[in-house]
Amino acid sequence: MLKIIIEREIKDIVSSTKFAVTFAVCVILILASFYVGAAHYNLNKQQYDASVAENLRQMEGLTEWYSVRQHKVFMPPQPLAALVTGISNDIGQTADMLAGSQVITEGSRYNEDPIFAVFRFLDLEFIFQIVLSLFAILLGYDAISGEKERGTLRLTFASNLPRRTYILGKLIGSFAALSSSLIVALGLGCLFLPMMGVPMSGDEWIRLLIIAGSGLLYFGVFLTGSLFVSAMTQRSSSSFLLLLVAWILAVMIIPRASVLTAARAVEVPSVDHIANQRSSLASQLWAESRDAMTNFKPDIDDDDPEAMMKIGSMFSQFMDSLGTIRNDQMSEFSDRINEERFNAQQIQQNLSFNLARISPSTSMKLATSNLAGTSLELTKHFRDETRAYHKVVGDFIREKTGMNPHGGMIIKINDGSEEPEPIDPSELPSFEYKPIRTATAINAALPDIGLLALFNFLFFTGAVISFGRYDVR
Amino acid sequence: MINEISKQPSPMLQTNNLTKRYEDGVLALDSLTLEVNPGELFVMLGGNGAGKTTTINLFLNFIEPTSGEASINGIVTHKEPLEAKKHVAFVSENVMLYQNFTAIQNLDFFSKIGGHSDLSRDDYRDVLNRVGLAEDAHNKRLKGFSKGMRQKCGIAIAILKDAPAILLDEPTAGLDPKAGYEFIRLLDSLRSENKAILMSTHDIFRAKEIADTIAIMDSGRMIMKEPAANLADQNLEELYLQYMAGHDTKAAG
Ligand SMILES: Nc1ncnc2c1ncn2[C@@H]1O[C@H](COP(=O)(O)OP(=O)(O)OP(=O)(O)O)[C@@H](O)[C@H]1O
Ligand SMILES: [Mg+2]
Numbered sequence: 001m002l003k004i005i006i007e008r009e010i011k012d013i014v015s016s017t018k019f020a021v022t023f024a025v026c027v028i029l030i031l032a033s034f035y036v037g038a039a040h041y042n043l044n045k046q047q048y049d050a051s052v053a054e055n056l057r058q059m060e061g062l063t064e065w066y067s068v069r070q071h072k073v074f075m076p077p078q079p080l081a082a083l084v085t086g087i088s089n090d091i092g093q094t095a096d097m098l099a100g101s102q103v104i105t106e107g108s109r110y111n112e113d114p115i116f117a118v119f120r121f122l123d124l125e126f127i128f129q130i131v132l133s134l135f136a137i138l139l140g141y142d143a144i145s146g147e148k149e150r151g152t153l154r155l156t157f158a159s160n161l162p163r164r165t166y167i168l169g170k171l172i173g174s175f176a177a178l179s180s181s182l183i184v185a186l187g188l189g190c191l192f193l194p195m196m197g198v199p200m201s202g203d204e205w206i207r208l209l210i211i212a213g214s215g216l217l218y219f220g221v222f223l224t225g226s227l228f229v230s231a232m233t234q235r236s237s238s239s240f241l242l243l244l245v246a247w248i249l250a251v252m253i254i255p256r257a258s259v260l261t262a263a264r265a266v267e268v269p270s271v272d273h274i275a276n277q278r279s280s281l282a283s284q285l286w287a288e289s290r291d292a293m294t295n296f297k298p299d300i301d302d303d304d305p306e307a308m309m310k311i312g313s314m315f316s317q318f319m320d321s322l323g324t325i326r327n328d329q330m331s332e333f334s335d336r337i338n339e340e341r342f343n344a345q346q347i348q349q350n351l352s353f354n355l356a357r358i359s360p361s362t363s364m365k366l367a368t369s370n371l372a373g374t375s376l377e378l379t380k381h382f383r384d385e386t387r388a389y390h391k392v393v394g395d396f397i398r399e400k401t402g403m404n405p406h407g408g409m410i411i412k413i414n415d416g417s418e419e420p421e422p423i424d425p426s427e428l429p430s431f432e433y434k435p436i437r438t439a440t441a442i443n444a445a446l447p448d449i450g451l452l453a454l455f456n457f458l459f460f461t462g463a464v465i466s467f468g469r470y471d472v473r
Numbered sequence: 474m475i476n477e478i479s480k481q482p483s484p485m486l487q488t489n490n491l492t493k494r495y496e497d498g499v500l501a502l503d504s505l506t507l508e509v510n511p512g513e514l515f516v517m518l519g520g521n522g523a524g525k526t527t528t529i530n531l532f533l534n535f536i537e538p539t540s541g542e543a544s545i546n547g548i549v550t551h552k553e554p555l556e557a558k559k560h561v562a563f564v565s566e567n568v569m570l571y572q573n574f575t576a577i578q579n580l581d582f583f584s585k586i587g588g589h590s591d592l593s594r595d596d597y598r599d600v601l602n603r604v605g606l607a608e609d610a611h612n613k614r615l616k617g618f619s620k621g622m623r624q625k626c627g628i629a630i631a632i633l634k635d636a637p638a639i640l641l642d643e644p645t646a647g648l649d650p651k652a653g654y655e656f657i658r659l660l661d662s663l664r665s666e667n668k669a670i671l672m673s674t675h676d677i678f679r680a681k682e683i684a685d686t687i688a689i690m691d692s693g694r695m696i697m698k699e700p701a702a703n704l705a706d707q708n709l710e711e712l713y714l715q716y717m718a719g720h721d722t723k724a725a726g
Pocket of ligand 2: 525526527642
């Protein structure tokens with residue numbers, strides 16, 4: 001019996017004009033998102049290579065490592081990030097390793113190409129979030145109520161068909177018909193990647209597969225949801241209206257409202273506030289240094305003929321130690337205040353995510369962006385990677401020059417005795433950026449994938465229960 | 474003696490003090506008791522709102538009885554609906570089928586969920602011919618079908634189910650005179666296959682022509698039930714109007 005219902009459902013859907021139109025739109029959008037993603041990846045890759053080369057070029061011809069004024073590192077483009085952009089376009093993708101004691105990432109894509117910030121990207125996640133959910137609602141809103149209106153329910157249930165079998169068959173049939181067409185579209189889209197020369201590792205293919213799977217689960221949530229609502233209403237126009245309201249809430253309102261609510265509930269000190277605190281500490285430390293300087297009393301015999309030289313070297317030692325103390329205090333303070341800010345941010349973020357998870361749209365976003373390595377984790381990951389490299393660069397420069405590279409002024413007197421050799425920029429250890437690991441990414445995505453599966457289950461159970469009491473006349 | 478009793482035909486369709494009061498308080502059916510035996514064609518007459526469709530819906534467990542019960546082949550429908558429905562076929566007053574499917578595809582689907590997965594295209598063609606659906610419509614989508622054509626498909630589906638009991642709710646509504654006549658012949662042949670048939674209709678003349686038992690319903694009550702043979706030399710229309718009028722004055726008084 002189940003098989004008969006499934007077959008009929010598939011045939012009915014596939015032969016409808018509604019399906020043909022929505023399917024065509026979906027295929028075009030999915031193909032477009034893959035094409036745009038691949039094209040973007042290639043463009044970003046070119047820009048990245050050019051920036052890296054430019055960074056090395058500006059060191060050429062210099063004769064001393066301490067005269068290297070800047071050394072920038074860049075986040076290398078990732079193929080999956082082109083498909084599920086997540087926050088990758090919002091965060092800084094560049095960091096100067098010689099700018100100071102702190103690593104500051106800057107130069108986000110939206111900063112450089114603000115037009116994209118307005119319209120965002122046509123990426124796979126967007127297609128999933130908006131188009132798949134609408135697709136599911138459009139094809140599922142009249143699953144039950146429509147059959148009642150068309151009068152076919154009555155004749156169907158004049159036979160000894162269990163209601164559970166019927167609704168399960170409807171779900172499986174419609175899911176199979178719609179998801180297989182989506183799988184075809186996604187499969188065609190994937191062809192763009194090798195065709196356009198986007199290098200994908202085996203791990204990345206696996207991650208992309210799970211991303212597609214999460215998309216289908218998300219689609220399933222809206223399909224079972226539509227089935228549920230259509231089994232609660234007698235008329236398809238009311239079920240459409242209800243679903244539209246639910247869609248707006250789930251996709252548009254809940255995620256935003258959760259962020260606002262969490263922002264009210266948990267206070268995070270602003271960046272400006274932190275900068276102010278840092279600069280007031282800095283000026284306080286400078287004032288202390290000045291006081292110490294005026295109290296500088298070298299214990300030197302005035303008659304010593306080398307007194308001036310000795311005082312000079314003692315003073316520079318003294319200044320050096322003051323500088324080190326200042327630096328240590330500054331960085332300790334920065335670390336603490338950044339840590340506090342980070343912790344508050346984490347609390348706020350977790351709160352807003354957990355609130356927003358009422359909507360399956362959030363779970364889908366979190367799962368896919370975690371899988372693509374473009375979740376909020378990316379900010380921290382890039383910062384950690386650049387910080388680790390920052391130390392490597394610091395050690396390298398210190399070894400080459402014997403000086404703290406982040407210390408500020410460097411005075412070196414060249415006595416002109418030897419011809420300076422140009423430095424070799426390739427000696428500089430290179431920045432080996434390691435993207436977020438596959439296992440980490442999948443683990444981070446699992447809870448949300450589970451949540452999507454749970455939504456499917458709950459909505460379907462709801463549909464079975466309400467259809468059990470449905471008036472089939 | 475025991476053999477004698479077991480040979481007594483037990484009613485295939487039966488209601489026992491069947492009462493239905495809808496949620497809005499309308500008493501649609503008031504203690505209806507009737508029996509239809511195999512090989513019997515039982516016709517329900519009665520004005521709009523008399524309770525005919527309600528009776529049929531109760532047999533199909535589309536609604537739950539307020540009290541009393543309906544049973545098919547001895548199985549109480551609201552207790553074991555799936556088991557009971559195995560033994561019954563149904564044609565509604567306005568047969569609705571899948572618009573995207575052809576007549577044959579619809580027959581195929583509804584026969585399969587009715588438990589017949591062994592039928593061939595020839596079987597479908599034969600039965601459609603039997604109900605009088607023109608050959609060139611067999612493979613047309615239902616979209617363009619007239620009400621009468623849909624009705625014929627519905628009757629074909631009921632025949633294919635080959636159930637011992639048949640419920641017909643104004644099945645001839647929308648049929649042209651020729652099709653109506655053919656339908657009566659069809660009923661006759663189904664009866665000779667020993668089916669128990671319960672039919673509601675507004676067509677008094679056809680009712681008299683074909684029925685074994687004629688009942689008149691009014692306001693949820695059966696106000697008359699006679700073997701058709703007893704009414705052979707009476708004008709049924711006059712009788713019907715008399716009964717209705719009599720009942721009205723009784724109700725008014
Ligand atoms: N779903 C319902 N809710 C409330 N009242 C109903 C419902 N269905 C039918 N009724 C009422 O029950 C009564 C019997 O209706 P029913 O449909 O059984 O009549 P009928 O004999 O089939 O009439 P017709 O010849 O017009 O088809 C009517 O008064 C009707 O208004
Ligand atoms: Mg009726």
